[in-house]
Amino acid sequence: xxxxxxxxxxxxxxxxxxxxxxxxxxxxxxxxxxxxxxxxxxxxxxxxxxxxxxxxxxxxxxxxxxxxxxxxxxxxxxxxxxxxxxxxxxxxxxxxxxxxxxxxxxxxxxxxxxxxxxxxxxxxxxxxxxxxxxxxxxxxxxxxxxxxxxxxxxxxxxxxxxxxxxxxxxxxxxxxxxxxxxxxxxxxxxxxxxxxxxxxxxxxxxxxxxxxxxxxxxxxxxxxxxxxxxxxxxxxxxxxxxxxxxxxxxx
Amino acid sequence: xxxxxxxxxxxxxxxxxxxxxxxxxxxxxxxxxxxxxxxxxxxxxxxxxxxxxxxxxxxxxxxxxxxxxxxxxxxxxxxxxxxxxxxxxxxxxxxxxxxxxxxxxxxxxxxxxx
Numbered sequence: 001x002x003x004x005x006x007x008x009x010x011x012x013x014x015x016x017x018x019x020x021x022x023x024x025x026x027x028x029x030x031x032x033x034x035x036x037x038x039x040x041x042x043x044x045x046x047x048x049x050x051x052x053x054x055x056x057x058x059x060x061x062x063x064x065x066x067x068x069x070x071x072x073x074x075x076x077x078x079x080x081x082x083x084x085x086x087x088x089x090x091x092x093x094x095x096x097x098x099x100x101x102x103x104x105x106x107x108x109x110x111x112x113x114x115x116x117x118x119x120x121x122x123x124x125x126x127x128x129x130x131x132x133x134x135x136x137x138x139x140x141x142x143x144x145x146x147x148x149x150x151x152x153x154x155x156x157x158x159x160x161x162x163x164x165x166x167x168x169x170x171x172x173x174x175x176x177x178x179x180x181x182x183x184x185x186x187x188x189x190x191x192x193x194x195x196x197x198x199x200x201x202x203x204x205x206x207x208x209x210x211x212x213x214x215x216x217x218x219x220x221x222x223x224x225x226x227x228x229x230x231x232x233x234x235x236x237x238x239x240x241x242x243x244x245x246x247x248x249x250x251x
Numbered sequence: 252x253x254x255x256x257x258x259x260x261x262x263x264x265x266x267x268x269x270x271x272x273x274x275x276x277x278x279x280x281x282x283x284x285x286x287x288x289x290x291x292x293x294x295x296x297x298x299x300x301x302x303x304x305x306x307x308x309x310x311x312x313x314x315x316x317x318x319x320x321x322x323x324x325x326x327x328x329x330x331x332x333x334x335x336x337x338x339x340x341x342x343x344x345x346x347x348x349x350x351x352x353x354x355x356x357x358x359x360x361x362x363x364x365x
Contacts (some may be wrong), residue, residue: 030339040287044341054362061358070342071285079347081354085362094365095358099350112361 021091021150023051023060025250027228028192029243031066043068043078045243047229049150049250052085059085059094062146076103084146091151092117096144111136111144111171122174134174142169142176152219153227157183157200172210179206189220191230192245197222199230210236226251264307271300271319275326282326282333290330297323 027047032039046065051058063083068076079101084093098109106127111120117140125131143151148168155166160183168179184201191197199220216235222228228251232243274297281290301323304316 035286035289036292038287038289040289041339044339052359052362054359056363056365059362067341067344067347069285069339071337071339073342075284079344081351083358085358095361097354097358099354112365115365 021049021060021062021153022250023049023088025049026248027245027251028247029232030246031241031243033241034239039242041069042072051088058088060088060091061085062150064146078102082146084144086147086150091143091147091154093144093147096146109173120171124174136171136174138171138176139169142171145170145172148179149229152181152202153221153229155181157202157223170206172208177206177208179204184215184218186223187220189231190244191222191228191248193247194222194228194230194245197224197228197230199223200227216240260307264304264312267300267304267307268316268319271297271304271316274300275319275322278323278326282329285333285337287334288330290326294323294327294330298327 025048029045029047030041031043031045032041034040043066046063046067048063048065050061050063052061053059061083062085063081065082066078066080068078072078079099081097081099083097085095086093092113093111094113096109096111096113098107100107104127107125109122109124111122113120118138120136120138121133122136123131123133148170151168152166160166162183162185165180165182168181170177170179182203182205184203187199187201188196189199191199200223202219202221203215204217204219205214216233218231218233219229220231222230228245228248229243230245234241234243274293277293278290278297281293284290297319301316301320305313305320308316
């Protein structure tokens, strides 16, 4: 009974509305990078979902693709793909892949999540180096970065007070990192073809050197059932930038 | 006293012209690169410095500052044209699309094994 109560509390706090992650959803963002204090548009980021069926079960394929605008391709071409196959209901990942092409630098990474949920079989390859394979022990609630973002969209923030946090554990570069998402309040933000939307402002912090500063990594998600990320501001060691939603379909 | 003052004035004029030329070249590079409105920074500096250089030069010495000023105006117009007419588009990358297709087939195989 106590376990059921705890489970209900958990579901109530974090929301069970997984239905809002629909398949065939496509969100297109314009990525800008801060150069000398001015935001310069450099790439397009596409977040998409689709249903994939195998002979045994169905998976929700969540994908993030980043491609530089053609005017940049000659100078610094980026073709990055981050993708994960998750359970359509629980959003628990089964397979995560990362393929990076950034100005000639390449890196691929693949994690196969163990059936027990406590390990991943990882294989990674960087440019000019042989492929490495290893098994990494993880916590049962650990997920990849893409499924974390989608899981974040299912959190019921209406019960949060400003300053209150939700926490996740992600595995990135074969290491586990705790990620804290702090609710900062409501703001109205321009959301591409959706017009102006009232959004939940969230601050993301992680115990890693990959994200810099306090409250400098922010995400605004619509305060509705769809919880669409409309603006993402990031601060990384090589600079700052943002992703602005330009088109949303299938929501 | 007066020759010293004139010497300093000439040095100052040369310094302004050299700076204008350097920023002018930077403006051209920024105009060629897809940096958008950032190019206005070196172009604006070139415009101001070449204007000052023209003011500080005698009629017979105004040719180079005028050329630099003309280049700054020209690069300004090119940047304006690029901002208005060159749209941010993604070219269809056949190799990338093919790679994604192959990757998806491989993923299905992996998922079947789970």
